[in-house]
Amino acid sequence: MASSTAVIGLGSMGYGIAQSVLRGGHTTYGYDINPDSEARFRSEGGSGGALGDIAGALDAVVVVVLNAEQTEAVLFGTDGVVPKLKPGAVVLTCATVPPAFAREMSARCGQAGVHYLDAPISGGSVKAAQGQLSIMASGTSEAFAAAKPVLDATAETVFELGDAAGAGSAMKAVNQLLAGVHIAAMAEALTFGMTQGVEPEQFLEVISKCAGSSWMLENRAPHIIAGDYAPHSSVDIWPKDLGIVLDIAKSARFGAPLTAAALQQFLAASGSGLGGEDDAAVAKVYARNAGLRLPGDA
Structure with a gap:
Protein backbone atom coordinates (compact mmCIF):
# COMPACT_ATOMS: atom_id res chain seq x y z
CA MET A 1 0.00 0.00 0.00
CA ALA A 2 1.38 3.38 -1.01
CA SER A 3 2.07 5.81 1.79
CA SER A 4 3.13 9.41 2.21
CA THR A 5 6.56 9.70 3.83
CA ALA A 6 8.96 12.49 4.72
CA VAL A 7 12.66 11.79 5.13
CA ILE A 8 14.35 14.46 7.24
CA GLY A 9 18.11 14.52 6.79
CA LEU A 10 19.43 13.94 3.27
CA GLY A 11 23.02 13.06 4.07
CA SER A 12 24.78 10.01 2.69
CA MET A 13 22.39 7.62 4.44
CA GLY A 14 19.23 9.68 4.44
CA TYR A 15 19.41 10.46 0.74
CA GLY A 16 19.64 6.77 -0.09
CA ILE A 17 16.72 6.04 2.21
CA ALA A 18 14.64 8.72 0.49
CA GLN A 19 15.54 7.26 -2.90
CA SER A 20 14.53 3.78 -1.76
CA VAL A 21 11.19 4.93 -0.34
CA LEU A 22 10.45 6.80 -3.58
CA ARG A 23 11.44 3.78 -5.66
CA GLY A 24 9.04 1.73 -3.55
CA GLY A 25 6.14 3.69 -5.03
CA HIS A 26 5.46 6.01 -2.12
CA THR A 27 4.89 9.75 -2.14
CA THR A 28 8.18 10.92 -0.69
CA TYR A 29 9.34 14.29 0.58
CA GLY A 30 12.96 15.03 1.42
CA TYR A 31 14.17 17.76 3.78
CA ASP A 32 17.64 18.91 4.72
CA ILE A 33 19.44 22.02 5.93
CA ASN A 34 21.19 21.98 2.55
CA PRO A 35 18.69 23.28 -0.05
CA ASP A 36 20.75 21.75 -2.86
CA SER A 37 20.06 18.27 -1.48
CA GLU A 38 16.33 19.01 -1.36
CA ALA A 39 16.37 20.34 -4.92
CA ARG A 40 18.30 17.32 -6.16
CA PHE A 41 15.81 14.95 -4.59
CA ARG A 42 12.86 16.81 -6.12
CA SER A 43 14.57 16.61 -9.51
CA GLU A 44 14.63 12.84 -9.11
CA GLY A 45 10.90 12.62 -8.44
CA GLY A 46 10.56 13.67 -4.82
CA SER A 47 7.49 15.67 -3.89
CA GLY A 48 7.69 19.36 -3.03
CA GLY A 49 6.12 21.42 -0.29
CA ALA A 50 7.02 22.94 3.03
CA LEU A 51 7.11 20.36 5.82
CA GLY A 52 4.71 22.38 7.96
CA ASP A 53 2.18 22.41 5.13
CA ILE A 54 2.21 18.70 4.35
CA ALA A 55 2.92 17.19 7.76
CA GLY A 56 -0.73 16.55 8.57
CA ALA A 57 -1.07 14.24 5.55
CA LEU A 58 2.02 12.15 6.29
CA ASP A 59 1.85 8.50 7.25
CA ALA A 60 5.49 8.27 8.25
CA VAL A 61 8.47 10.47 9.09
CA VAL A 62 12.00 9.04 8.88
CA VAL A 63 14.56 11.07 10.82
CA VAL A 64 18.14 10.50 9.64
CA VAL A 65 20.11 13.25 11.36
CA LEU A 66 23.39 13.23 13.25
CA ASN A 67 22.56 12.79 16.90
CA ALA A 68 20.03 12.91 19.73
CA GLU A 69 20.02 16.71 19.92
CA GLN A 70 19.14 17.07 16.24
CA THR A 71 16.58 14.28 16.48
CA GLU A 72 14.79 15.99 19.36
CA ALA A 73 14.84 19.32 17.51
CA VAL A 74 13.25 17.75 14.43
CA LEU A 75 10.55 16.07 16.49
CA PHE A 76 9.78 18.61 19.22
CA GLY A 77 11.77 21.78 18.55
CA THR A 78 10.40 25.19 17.61
CA ASP A 79 9.12 23.82 14.30
CA GLY A 80 8.93 20.22 15.49
CA VAL A 81 7.03 17.87 13.26
CA VAL A 82 5.32 15.62 15.84
CA PRO A 83 2.60 18.09 16.93
CA LYS A 84 1.65 18.51 13.26
CA LEU A 85 1.24 14.80 12.51
CA LYS A 86 -2.10 13.04 12.36
CA PRO A 87 -2.94 10.43 15.01
CA GLY A 88 -1.60 7.04 13.99
CA ALA A 89 1.31 8.36 11.97
CA VAL A 90 4.70 6.82 12.75
CA VAL A 91 8.10 8.33 13.40
CA LEU A 92 11.20 6.25 12.68
CA THR A 93 14.45 7.61 14.14
CA CYS A 94 17.70 6.27 12.70
CA ALA A 95 20.53 8.14 14.43
CA THR A 96 22.75 6.41 16.96
CA VAL A 97 21.38 7.60 20.31
CA PRO A 98 21.36 6.38 23.92
CA PRO A 99 18.57 3.87 24.66
CA ALA A 100 17.17 6.16 27.37
CA PHE A 101 16.77 8.94 24.81
CA ALA A 102 14.84 6.62 22.49
CA ARG A 103 12.52 5.69 25.33
CA GLU A 104 11.92 9.37 26.11
CA MET A 105 11.10 10.18 22.47
CA SER A 106 8.74 7.22 22.31
CA ALA A 107 6.87 8.41 25.39
CA ARG A 108 6.54 11.95 24.06
CA CYS A 109 5.35 10.73 20.67
CA GLY A 110 2.82 8.49 22.39
CA GLN A 111 1.41 11.47 24.27
CA ALA A 112 0.80 13.09 20.88
CA GLY A 113 -0.95 10.01 19.50
CA VAL A 114 1.98 9.21 17.19
CA HIS A 115 3.71 5.83 16.96
CA TYR A 116 7.48 5.68 17.45
CA LEU A 117 9.90 3.10 16.06
CA ASP A 118 13.42 3.05 17.46
CA ALA A 119 15.11 2.17 14.15
CA PRO A 120 18.90 2.54 13.97
CA ILE A 121 20.40 1.53 10.65
CA SER A 122 23.51 -0.21 9.35
CA GLY A 123 24.88 -0.97 5.93
CA GLY A 124 26.40 2.24 4.58
CA SER A 125 25.37 4.69 1.90
CA VAL A 126 25.44 2.15 -0.94
CA LYS A 127 23.02 -0.24 0.76
CA ALA A 128 20.84 2.71 1.79
CA ALA A 129 20.47 3.66 -1.88
CA GLN A 130 19.78 0.03 -2.81
CA GLY A 131 17.09 -0.44 -0.16
CA GLN A 132 19.18 -3.15 1.50
CA LEU A 133 19.85 -1.76 4.97
CA SER A 134 19.85 -3.73 8.18
CA ILE A 135 17.49 -2.06 10.64
CA MET A 136 17.68 -2.78 14.36
CA ALA A 137 14.15 -1.89 15.37
CA SER A 138 12.07 -1.91 18.50
CA GLY A 139 8.63 -0.57 19.26
CA THR A 140 5.02 -1.58 19.62
CA SER A 141 3.33 -3.89 17.16
CA GLU A 142 1.29 -0.87 16.02
CA ALA A 143 4.49 1.06 15.31
CA PHE A 144 5.89 -1.81 13.27
CA ALA A 145 2.65 -2.09 11.31
CA ALA A 146 2.56 1.63 10.57
CA ALA A 147 6.22 1.60 9.53
CA LYS A 148 5.96 -1.49 7.32
CA PRO A 149 5.82 0.36 3.96
CA VAL A 150 9.01 2.24 4.83
CA LEU A 151 10.74 -0.84 6.21
CA ASP A 152 9.85 -2.89 3.14
CA ALA A 153 11.27 -0.21 0.85
CA THR A 154 14.52 0.42 2.70
CA ALA A 155 15.64 -2.76 4.43
CA GLU A 156 17.01 -6.11 3.43
CA THR A 157 16.73 -7.26 7.04
CA VAL A 158 14.59 -5.86 9.84
CA PHE A 159 15.52 -7.18 13.26
CA GLU A 160 12.50 -6.92 15.54
CA LEU A 161 14.19 -6.55 18.90
CA GLY A 162 11.34 -5.90 21.26
CA ASP A 163 8.05 -4.16 21.87
CA ALA A 164 9.53 -1.04 23.46
CA ALA A 165 11.88 1.66 22.23
CA GLY A 166 15.48 1.46 23.45
CA ALA A 167 16.28 -2.11 22.47
CA GLY A 168 17.10 -1.07 18.92
CA SER A 169 19.44 1.66 20.12
CA ALA A 170 21.12 -0.74 22.55
CA MET A 171 21.88 -3.13 19.71
CA LYS A 172 23.16 -0.27 17.55
CA ALA A 173 25.57 0.67 20.33
CA VAL A 174 26.91 -2.90 20.27
CA ASN A 175 27.32 -2.65 16.50
CA GLN A 176 29.05 0.72 16.69
CA LEU A 177 31.48 -0.54 19.31
CA LEU A 178 32.59 -3.24 16.89
CA ALA A 179 32.50 -1.04 13.78
CA GLY A 180 34.59 1.73 15.32
CA VAL A 181 37.12 -0.68 16.79
CA HIS A 182 37.33 -2.55 13.48
CA ILE A 183 38.06 0.62 11.48
CA ALA A 184 40.79 1.67 13.89
CA ALA A 185 42.20 -1.87 13.95
CA MET A 186 42.21 -1.99 10.13
CA ALA A 187 44.12 1.30 10.01
CA GLU A 188 46.60 0.09 12.61
CA ALA A 189 47.17 -3.23 10.83
CA LEU A 190 47.50 -1.67 7.38
CA THR A 191 50.08 0.88 8.51
CA PHE A 192 51.87 -1.67 10.69
CA GLY A 193 52.20 -3.82 7.58
CA MET A 194 53.72 -0.89 5.72
CA THR A 195 56.54 -0.71 8.27
CA GLN A 196 57.39 -4.29 7.25
CA GLY A 197 57.22 -3.69 3.51
CA VAL A 198 53.64 -4.89 3.06
CA GLU A 199 52.01 -2.56 0.53
CA PRO A 200 48.37 -1.55 1.19
CA GLU A 201 47.17 -3.31 -1.98
CA GLN A 202 48.85 -6.53 -0.91
CA PHE A 203 47.47 -6.14 2.61
CA LEU A 204 43.91 -6.00 1.28
CA GLU A 205 44.40 -8.82 -1.21
CA VAL A 206 45.72 -11.22 1.40
CA ILE A 207 44.05 -10.27 4.66
CA SER A 208 40.58 -10.00 3.11
CA LYS A 209 40.86 -13.75 2.46
CA ARG A 220 37.40 0.92 4.15
CA ALA A 221 40.86 -0.29 3.14
CA PRO A 222 40.06 0.40 -0.55
CA HIS A 223 39.52 4.06 0.35
CA ILE A 224 43.07 4.24 1.72
CA ILE A 225 44.51 2.41 -1.28
CA ALA A 226 42.74 4.84 -3.63
CA GLY A 227 43.80 7.85 -1.56
CA ASP A 228 40.12 8.84 -1.65
CA TYR A 229 38.75 10.23 1.59
CA ALA A 230 35.49 11.66 0.30
CA PRO A 231 33.23 10.92 3.27
CA HIS A 232 30.89 7.96 3.09
CA SER A 233 30.97 7.99 6.89
CA SER A 234 33.12 10.71 8.40
CA VAL A 235 35.75 10.63 11.13
CA ASP A 236 33.59 12.91 13.26
CA ILE A 237 30.84 10.28 13.48
CA TRP A 238 33.02 8.18 15.77
CA PRO A 239 33.72 10.49 18.71
CA LYS A 240 29.94 10.77 18.96
CA ASP A 241 29.09 7.10 18.53
CA LEU A 242 31.94 5.65 20.58
CA GLY A 243 31.25 8.34 23.18
CA ILE A 244 27.69 7.01 23.43
CA VAL A 245 29.03 3.47 23.83
CA LEU A 246 31.33 4.57 26.65
CA ASP A 247 28.55 6.55 28.35
CA ILE A 248 26.36 3.46 28.33
CA ALA A 249 29.27 1.34 29.54
CA LYS A 250 29.94 3.76 32.39
CA SER A 251 26.31 3.64 33.51
CA ALA A 252 26.51 -0.17 33.44
CA ARG A 253 29.86 -0.14 35.29
CA PHE A 254 31.34 -2.02 32.35
CA GLY A 255 34.96 -1.54 31.28
CA ALA A 256 35.41 -1.09 27.51
CA PRO A 257 39.15 -0.46 26.98
CA LEU A 258 39.22 -1.34 23.27
CA THR A 259 36.45 1.17 22.62
CA ALA A 260 38.33 3.82 24.57
CA ALA A 261 41.53 3.19 22.60
CA ALA A 262 39.73 3.45 19.26
CA LEU A 263 38.01 6.64 20.39
CA GLN A 264 41.38 8.25 21.10
CA GLN A 265 42.53 7.58 17.55
CA PHE A 266 39.41 9.15 16.06
CA LEU A 267 39.77 12.13 18.38
CA ALA A 268 43.36 12.50 17.22
CA ALA A 269 42.23 12.40 13.60
CA SER A 270 39.51 14.97 14.22
CA GLY A 271 41.89 17.19 16.14
CA SER A 272 44.28 17.03 13.19
CA GLY A 273 41.66 18.55 10.91
CA LEU A 274 40.44 15.27 9.41
CA GLY A 275 36.97 15.31 10.96
CA GLY A 276 35.13 15.83 7.67
CA GLU A 277 37.06 13.14 5.81
CA ASP A 278 36.05 9.52 5.41
CA ASP A 279 36.59 7.58 8.61
CA ALA A 280 39.31 5.55 6.89
CA ALA A 281 41.40 8.72 7.33
CA VAL A 282 42.14 7.53 10.87
CA ALA A 283 44.97 5.69 9.10
CA LYS A 284 46.61 9.09 8.57
CA VAL A 285 47.17 9.35 12.33
CA TYR A 286 49.12 6.10 12.34
CA ALA A 287 51.00 7.04 9.16
CA ARG A 288 51.98 10.45 10.52
CA ASN A 289 53.24 9.02 13.79
CA ALA A 290 55.30 6.38 11.98
CA GLY A 291 56.60 8.67 9.24
CA LEU A 292 54.80 6.71 6.51
CA ARG A 293 53.42 7.92 3.19
CA LEU A 294 49.97 6.62 2.36
CA PRO A 295 48.75 6.27 -1.23
CA GLY A 296 47.90 9.68 -2.64
CA ASP A 297 50.14 11.58 -0.25
CA ALA A 298 51.89 14.46 -1.96
Missing part, protein backbone atom coordinates in the same frame (compact mmCIF):
# COMPACT_ATOMS: atom_id res chain seq x y z
CA CYS A 210 42.20 -14.56 5.92
CA ALA A 211 40.78 -14.86 9.42
CA GLY A 212 41.86 -11.33 10.33
CA SER A 213 39.44 -9.74 7.91
CA SER A 214 36.28 -7.82 8.76
CA TRP A 215 33.51 -6.08 6.86
CA MET A 216 35.03 -2.74 7.78
CA LEU A 217 38.46 -3.83 6.57
CA GLU A 218 37.09 -4.90 3.21
CA ASN A 219 34.97 -1.75 2.90
